[in-house]
Amino acid sequence: MSGFDLPAYLADRRAAVDRALEAALPGEDVPPATVHQAMRYSLFAGGKRLRPILVIAGAEAVGGSLRQVLPTACALECIHTYSLIHDDLPAMDDDDFRRGRPTSHKAFGEAIAILAGDGLLTLAFRLIADNADTVPDPRALRDVVAEIADAAGTLGMVGGQVVDIESEGKQISAETLEYIHTHKTAALLRAALVSGARRGGATPAQLAAVRAAGGHLGLAFQIVDDILDVDGSLVELGKTAGSDQRKQKATYPEHHGLAASRVKAKTLIEDSKAALAPLGPGAEPIRVLADFVLERRS
Numbered sequence: 001m002s003g004f005d006l007p008a009y010l011a012d013r014r015a016a017v018d019r020a021l022e023a024a025l026p027g028e029d030v031p032p033a034t035v036h037q038a039m040r041y042s043l044f045a046g047g048k049r050l051r052p053i054l055v056i057a058g059a060e061a062v063g064g065s066l067r068q069v070l071p072t073a074c075a076l077e078c079i080h081t082y083s084l085i086h087d088d089l090p091a092m093d094d095d096d097f098r099r100g101r102p103t104s105h106k107a108f109g110e111a112i113a114i115l116a117g118d119g120l121l122t123l124a125f126r127l128i129a130d131n132a133d134t135v136p137d138p139r140a141l142r143d144v145v146a147e148i149a150d151a152a153g154t155l156g157m158v159g160g161q162v163v164d165i166e167s168e169g170k171q172i173s174a175e176t177l178e179y180i181h182t183h184k185t186a187a188l189l190r191a192a193l194v195s196g197a198r199r200g201g202a203t204p205a206q207l208a209a210v211r212a213a214g215g216h217l218g219l220a221f222q223i224v225d226d227i228l229d230v231d232g233s234l235v236e237l238g239k240t241a242g243s244d245q246r247k248q249k250a251t252y253p254e255h256h257g258l259a260a261s262r263v264k265a266k267t268l269i270e271d272s273k274a275a276l277a278p279l280g281p282g283a284e285p286i287r288v289l290a291d292f293v294l295e296r297r298s
């Protein structure tokens, strides 16, 4: 994209998110210390911070600012990190590595890993409440809480995870696979973009555009994740590649083949960028982020 410096944009916003998270998390010595250590262990293990950056980009696309949405951005990262901790548990995906280090339950034991996830999910809603100061209209706060709760709950991410787990080892339809991907992964990514845009003062038309773009981008993200699980490496991914196949998970490449999966991801990213057309140049960072989702290797 002409003139847009993505590495600088990402570095700047990641640093702002990390500073805000550092301030928001109870210190490692704050009792009960183990759970706070575990929350920090997973949160500060070097994730891409894609969801908080989408919150910020969503706000900026409609004339809002980073300052207006930073606590909400941090909330999305807390919810995402909780989902990774719980997803890695023996009762779920039983993974040993995440973000390049042993998973939470490997480092702290299962009970503390579960509680660290619970703590992060709960903290997220506290952060959203803290963000009320920058939104004078209480309905805007209500809408953002509802958006994020729906995306994270049983009609969103948790629901997608349930169907994913119940589908392991089974032949499932392309529709069920699409349900899993849109709910487990795309819902939270879309909610990030939409809640940023809401907080940034989007008009209904702008919200609709961002919602459509977020849905396409979110699904593309999961398809790319499936592709990386086939052709990525532990060093690139920070987790063990090939785990989908070992766990007999339904994936896009397994259903549609690698080549068709790559085409689908590319088409979704094009659709995502096309949906952003009504937002004009303000949405340039989201367009570049969409390309990043397609080209990422980790």
Ligand code: GRG
Binding pocket: 046, 047, 048, 049, 050, 080, 083, 084, 086, 087, 099, 157, 158, 161, 184, 185, 222, 225, 298
């Ligand atoms: C609700 C208990 C419960 C679990 C939710 C959604 C979920 C389960 C877990 C995530 C499972 C998973 C690994 C999905 C693949 C897509 C994904 C979310 C990848 C990780 O996200 P990245 O690449 O990670 O943004 P970083 O570490 O960069 O933040």
